[in-house]
Amino acid sequence: MTALLSIKDLRTYFFTDDGVVKAVDGVSFSLARGQILGLVGESGSGKSVTGFSLLGLVDPPGRVVGGSIRFDGKDLLTGGEPALRALRGKRIAMIFQDPMMTLNPVLRIDTQMIETVLAHDNVSRTEALKRARDALVMVGISSPDERLQSYPHQFSGGMRQRVAIAIAMLHKPDLIIADEPTTALDVTIQAQILAEVQKLCAETGTALIWITHDLAIVSGLADRLAVMYAGRVVEEGETARVIERPLHPYTKGLIASVPQGKTRGARLQQISGMPPSLRNLPKGCAFRPRCSRADEACLEEPALEEKLPDRKTRCFHPWSLDDARDTRRQAPSKDGMAETTT
Amino acid sequence: MTGPIIDIDGVSKRFVKSLDMAERAARLLGANVREFVVNAVDDVHLSIRQGEVMGLVGESGCGKSTLGRIVAGLYAPSAGTVRFRGRDVAALEGEDAREAALKVQMVFQDPMASLNPRLRIDEIIGEAPRVHGLAARGEIGAYVEAALQRVGLDPAMRKRYPHQFSGGQRARIGIARALAVKPEFMVCDESVAALDVSIQAQILNLFMDLREELNLTYLFISHDLGVVEHISDRVAVMYLGRVVEQGVSEDVFASPNHPYTQALLAEIPTFEAKKKSYSVIKGEIPSPIDPPSGCHFHPRCPHAFALCRAERPPLKEIAPQRYSACHLNDAT
Ligand SMILES: Nc1ncnc2c1ncn2[C@@H]1O[C@H](COP(=O)(O)OP(=O)(O)OP(=O)(O)O)[C@@H](O)[C@H]1O
Ligand SMILES: Nc1ncnc2c1ncn2[C@@H]1O[C@H](COP(=O)(O)OP(=O)(O)OP(=O)(O)O)[C@@H](O)[C@H]1O
Ligand code: SF4
Ligand code: SF4
Ligand SMILES: [Mg+2]
Ligand SMILES: [Mg+2]
Numbered sequence: 001m002t003a004l005l006s007i008k009d010l011r012t013y014f015f016t017d018d019g020v021v022k023a024v025d026g027v028s029f030s031l032a033r034g035q036i037l038g039l040v041g042e043s044g045s046g047k048s049v050t051g052f053s054l055l056g057l058v059d060p061p062g063r064v065v066g067g068s069i070r071f072d073g074k075d076l077l078t079g080g081e082p083a084l085r086a087l088r089g090k091r092i093a094m095i096f097q098d099p100m101m102t103l104n105p106v107l108r109i110d111t112q113m114i115e116t117v118l119a120h121d122n123v124s125r126t127e128a129l130k131r132a133r134d135a136l137v138m139v140g141i142s143s144p145d146e147r148l149q150s151y152p153h154q155f156s157g158g159m160r161q162r163v164a165i166a167i168a169m170l171h172k173p174d175l176i177i178a179d180e181p182t183t184a185l186d187v188t189i190q191a192q193i194l195a196e197v198q199k200l201c202a203e204t205g206t207a208l209i210w211i212t213h214d215l216a217i218v219s220g221l222a223d224r225l226a227v228m229y230a231g232r233v234v235e236e237g238e239t240a241r242v243i244e245r246p247l248h249p250y251t252k253g254l255i256a257s258v259p260q261g262k263t264r265g266a267r268l269q270q271i272s273g274m275p276p277s278l279r280n281l282p283k284g285c286a287f288r289p290r291c292s293r294a295d296e297a298c299l300e301e302p303a304l305e306e307k308l309p310d311r312k313t314r315c316f317h318p319w320s321l322d323d324a325r326d327t328r329r330q331a332p333s334k335d336g337m338a339e340t341t342t
Numbered sequence: 343m344t345g346p347i348i349d350i351d352g353v354s355k356r357f358v359k360s361l362d363m364a365e366r367a368a369r370l371l372g373a374n375v376r377e378f379v380v381n382a383v384d385d386v387h388l389s390i391r392q393g394e395v396m397g398l399v400g401e402s403g404c405g406k407s408t409l410g411r412i413v414a415g416l417y418a419p420s421a422g423t424v425r426f427r428g429r430d431v432a433a434l435e436g437e438d439a440r441e442a443a444l445k446v447q448m449v450f451q452d453p454m455a456s457l458n459p460r461l462r463i464d465e466i467i468g469e470a471p472r473v474h475g476l477a478a479r480g481e482i483g484a485y486v487e488a489a490l491q492r493v494g495l496d497p498a499m500r501k502r503y504p505h506q507f508s509g510g511q512r513a514r515i516g517i518a519r520a521l522a523v524k525p526e527f528m529v530c531d532e533s534v535a536a537l538d539v540s541i542q543a544q545i546l547n548l549f550m551d552l553r554e555e556l557n558l559t560y561l562f563i564s565h566d567l568g569v570v571e572h573i574s575d576r577v578a579v580m581y582l583g584r585v586v587e588q589g590v591s592e593d594v595f596a597s598p599n600h601p602y603t604q605a606l607l608a609e610i611p612t613f614e615a616k617k618k619s620y621s622v623i624k625g626e627i628p629s630p631i632d633p634p635s636g637c638h639f640h641p642r643c644p645h646a647f648a649l650c651r652a653e654r655p656p657l658k659e660i661a662p663q664r665y666s667a668c669h670l671n672d673a674t
Contacts, residue, residue: 018498100452157452186399189402258539
């Protein structure tokens with residue numbers, strides 16, 4: 001299977017007044033047409049910046065300092081600005097974490113949507129309006145005719161997220177980067193959108209990068225998972241196998257902290273310790289201070305390696321096949337977990 | 343139990359979309375534009391007691407944020423009153439109004455829009471405490487650092503601007519800012535939605551700790567039923583602008599009465615390592631612009647009968663501390 005997108009060792013740094021922030025520092029994954037990749041990781045781990053880097057949207061003092069991005073055979077990093085601009089929007093679309101990055105606050109929704117359609121297809125305004133209306137219905141917006149005549153601030157938070165999704169779908173792109181697109185949506189609407197997304201990927205071969213911190217959603221949607229920690233991909237593989245048998249201690253902790261069952265009033269499980277400061281990472285493995293399996297070997301930096309067939313991880317002591325049995329149902333195993341005092 | 347700290351009494355909010363000049367001209371030329379009214383909040387009654395967490399759930403667009411903004415004094419209701427410690431918020435003036443505005447803080451759903459892009463984080467968080475004398479002039483720096491640390495942010499970031507943060511970090515800045523003015527009542531609008539489970543747990547634990555320490559009261563808006571069940575003492579369920587069920591959290595989650603609540607709870611996603619096939623919502627999704635007659639839920643309700651189309655079911659006490667708005671509770 002030839003990859004539509006292949007990212008190798010991507011690095012994006014911000015050179016700020018108070019030091020270099022290595023927001024993305026070793027991201028590798030690839031994606032075929034029609035495939036869905038879930039990009040997960042804790043807040044601040046570099047998921048959005050990875051997306052921005054793909055689209056060439058990193059502004060100074062930030063810069064892509066290394067690695068390669070190949071999209072449909074072309075190198076996006078050496079291709080130069082104009083080439084990238086042509087691709088972006090036409091063949092790659094991004095649904096931003098903040099919908100107001102997509103929406104223009106002073107334009108009515110119909111104006112914005114019609115313009116998107118006309119930028120891509122040579123159709124009449126009437127046809128463009130019809131497509132815009134259909135797209136709104138697709139993401140579960142009722143009274144579409146009235147809503148088309150409204151401004152972004154007249155929508156609810158979740159409705160704005162959905163309009164941004166509808167606009168990305170109007171592009172009919174080869175690749176959609178969806179950055180936390182359904183965070184504020186209830187399950188019914190979420191299911192509606194996931195259904196449309198699955199349909200789009202299956203029917204048109206659109207590939208999708210679904211950035212999220214919600215493992216429950218991504219486990220039901222994505223073909224593959226890439227787990228990020230402190231700017232790096234620490235685990236990558238087929239979704240079901242990663243969830244059933246995580247190799248990296250961080251992935252394991254992540255899965256164990258998904259709230260389940262009756263926890264009302266009880267304190268929630270957290271991965272012990274604090275997220276690291278990106279300007280001042282611990283020596284060697286970045287997860288070391290929070291890891292229950294750490295030893296001297298971890299003072300060196302682990303590389304992302306294939307430890308099992310089609311299972312990559314960045315760890316010296318990954319959970320072996322034996323002890324990495326379904327962690328979710330055997331919750332009592334407290335490895336890497338602790339309560340924090342805040 | 344103490345008396346209510348916030349009393350929402352028959353509150354409604356209608357947004358009227360009137361035509362501007364260009365649109366009136368367009369209509370003369372035959373364009374399909376019309377005036378319309380959004381019934382965002384429709385006659386809501388809700389009392390929230392000191393020190394409790396009131397969860398507010400319901401589908402996207404049902405009016406949760408609008409109700410939250412009314413409680414926080416950011417929107418004036420079209421009808422009804424909000425009372426803070428027994429006093430009509432709209433009638434307060436001068437010092438009293440300022441005081442009430444400070445004591446009721448809102449954490450916004452959309453943090454980017456609510457943070458001034460031209461201010462550094464230490465200014466955003468430190469501004470109000472400085473102005474209102476909550477921290478001595480020389481101690482503002484330490485005060486801001488402590489506020490950042492509480493929400494899991496590295497104080498070394500305090501000189502950055504909002505756009506230099508990740509989405510989840512911005513959400514936490516919003517929380518830190520609200521907490522920094524030592525409020526008595528917090529409206530949290532999807533405040534943990536952008537956070538991963540680990541940070542989410544830290545923030546929820548922080549909310550619980552502050553409730554213990556400061557007797558803080560919360561109106562907690564969230565689409566995440568797991569989180570709401572975890573944190574709320576009582577919960578109110580909204581549907582198309584109306585509260586359709588309300589009660590003690592445990593009871594509502596254990597045995598939902600209203601058919602909408604039942605449907606909502608049936609949808610809680612399970613965490614399975616299996617690819618799912620999602621399905622499209624059946625039928626028309628109702629709209630607050632053109633709400634269905636009678637019980638708003640009737641087009642989607644499996645139990646709907648003739649009366650449901652004709653009459654709005656009142657929110658009635660069906661058991662101690664338990665309210666539901668469904669005609670089925672009358673039919674025996
Ligand atoms: N313009 C910038 N200048 C300096 N640092 C930045 C800038 N933009 C992002 N960062 C930092 O880079 C890191 C990665 O940010 P990113 O937005 O990719 O995180 P994320 O994984 O998307 O997190 P979240 O889930 O919270 O959205 C963060 O620590 C953030 O503070
Ligand atoms: N300023 C406004 N002008 C016009 N209509 C508005 C305005 N604010 C909200 N509305 C409308 O009021 C209704 C309720 O919106 P609200 O933001 O309260 O929903 P919500 O329950 O918070 O939804 P979500 O979960 O998507 O955030 C929506 O139909 C919305 O379009
Ligand atoms: S390399 Fe060592 S410290 Fe890092 S995750 Fe693996 S065991 Fe833990
Ligand atoms: S009043 Fe009728 S339509 Fe409404 S929830 Fe009850 S049974 Fe269903
Ligand atoms: Mg992000
Ligand atoms: Mg809202």
